[in-house]
Amino acid sequence: MPLLAMSTLPIEQHLKPIQTALSEHNRLILVAQPGAGKTTRVPLTLLNSQWAQGQKILLLEPRRVAARLAASFMAAQLNEPIGKTVGYRMRGDSKVSSDTRLEVLTQGVLTRMLQDDPLLEGVAGIIFDEFHERSIEADLGLALSLDIQQSVRDDLRLVVMSATLDVAALTNVLGRDTCVIESTGREFPIDTYHRPLGGDETLDAAAYRVVTEALANVDSRDVLVILPGVAEITRLVQMLENSAFDVEVRALHGGMSIEAQQAALRLHETRQRVIVATAIAESSVTVDGVNVVIDAGLERVPLFQPQTGLTRLTTRRVNRASADQRRGRAGRQQPGTCYRLWSQEQPMVAYGEPEIAQADLSRLALEVARWGARSPEELVWMTPPPNGAWQSSQALLRQLGILDTVGLLTPLGKQSARWPLEPRLAVMLSKAASLNAVPLACALAALLEGRERVSGSLRDALAQRLGQSRRFPQWQRETQRLMDMASLKLPDKLPLEPLSCLLAIAYPDRVGQFISPGRFKLANGKTATLSASHLLANEAFIVAVSVESASSEAAIYLAEPIMQTALIDLYPETQQWEERVTWSDAQGKLLGEAVQRHGELVLARRPLAELSREAVQQALLSALKQRPAALFNGKVKQLRGRMALVASLYSDVWPDWSESALLDSLDVWLAPYMTGITRFSQLEKMPFHSYLMATLSWDEQSHFERLTPPSIMAPSGNQASVDYEPCLTGRPPVLALKLQEAFGWQDTPTVADGHMPVVIHLLSPAKRPLQVTQDLRSFWVNGYPEVRKEMRGRYPKHPWPEDPMTAQATASTKRHKV
């Protein structure tokens, strides 16, 4: 990288304002484009501030390479070796001394420093560089830093630096009076051309077409092609190598070893390079010599699915900030060209979703609990963790034994938090000691956490590494680091035996039980498949380690077989034989069995000869809850309607007889009558309404009967029953009777001590409804003459008197009277 003279850096003019701002405020947002010099100039300037005297400043970088580079550049500025005034600190590597006042950290180190010393003593300020990348770790670091600044360290300076940033959103979090300083960038001009895919053109073909166009341009130096994934990269590399172009074709993606990546980045002495890369080239590595970028405009990202706890890869369009960042790669050293494989009209969102909005949050949930917060609301977030993913992560942590029911860390959780691993693997290491398998657990964690792709058998992959560790330097370094933390040395020979047990500790929710060849039911209830020819396709139990959620069923990429007995030993809760009595519709009776359960899986079962009274009762009650229609029969509906009416008129002491309340209290009001009941057919014939009445005292019962009489005597002398079911929906009760029976009633009859007139359904002799009224007097006067005229002809044998209010009521025809 050509070093620009200090005075020419665009950031230079802002240094004084930055210093002034931070002498008065404790929060600052600095927006500066790449090449502005902010990463190296700002920290060194702040080091001389009054407020920083005798204290440290921390500079956060998203990547190790960036952290080392920034530290060495600044140390060189001071003519000092790294580790004197300027040092760095990252996983497994640090160069700091007692003289160090500026520490360049990778983000995870800050989290750990904060957790270990929540006062952050001796630190005057924290600078978050490249904050626009919005990693979970950076978001968490900022949330925790804001928390201590607000509670105990109002002297702590926080600076958020970024190339492109949603300033409005960040200002919302940091507060209105946060200083915002913007600096322009320093970039060579870049010509942008849009080259969308043709009608039925594939991405491969379009990429090849545009590479051809770029290579034909005499101004082109090395060409960087950015594609969404390894598959696309492999295909394009193949096409270019088979072509007539005299170019050096190189693939570049994160699945490659560091050594292979460095080889791909090396300039070629004579040949023009075409580097075909994933989004790794967007920000993680700098590709020198490039002045042409061809951007497919796509990215492949993992989306966490809270319902299944699995992550799914999806390909989608990049946002404008990413696209501009990619284009910028063409203009770092000279004027350049960018070809975009989409049309200029295609809409783009300004910013991408931050990682916290779409990733697995289990490590975040662990850190928040370790901080002592029981919910994310106790902290301030730029983007709060989404509720679904949060709940799902908390459920996993509880299942792993890390989190207690209140939401704080258990002793196992505290122990596990110290391992720099995802929670599953951290718990595995914490528990490995009891299996006498810490070295194996370290080797396994290094393998699973690492970025080397393991395919085929996990056991073979591990055996291979243990046998020839020198061939796998990254894995070996990681394993050794974990072993150092455990104060152990990796032995020469290591038995692989408790391998599947270790996996079952880390992935309890992904234990799978055989359904049919290649298909397994997972403990989380989801069905997952192995390819049918897979070696493990016929195992009774497996632990699925790597699972990708697909649209229908999940796909298992990596699994190990496990013995059923091992599962029962591992999960203490399964050792309880759980009595389970279920109602079988097919057999028409209760079936009893004792089961050993793990999640949704039944590991073992045996039939129960005798069913306990309690179990039978519970089974019947739960069967009743499944079929509530059997409970809420006509009589119960009437009773509930009467109670609904009474409760609406007299709010005082009447009980809640809603369906949900009654179902929830079956144990109280129904169970006492169930002695000797063993079948559903007996249960559904029980007089539920009597039991409900019996829950009322004698006084209440007689009051209730008086307020809501089941029937009212009509003038004819007949008892007409009152239908209280409408009261369940807030309507008045209904009294249905033949019109002739109502003769002599001057006014509408009432219930509830005269407070509630009933709705009268007056019926024809054929019991067809003639009139519905709640005002009988008005009907006799206004409606009846018309009805009489019409009905007299049709029912001549029935009486149709002219004055119904005084006429003799009757239930029968004229003949009897005559």
Next chain:
DNA sequence: CTCTCCCT
């Protein structure tokens, strides 16, 4: 049959 990055 799969993105990327990071951790006393």
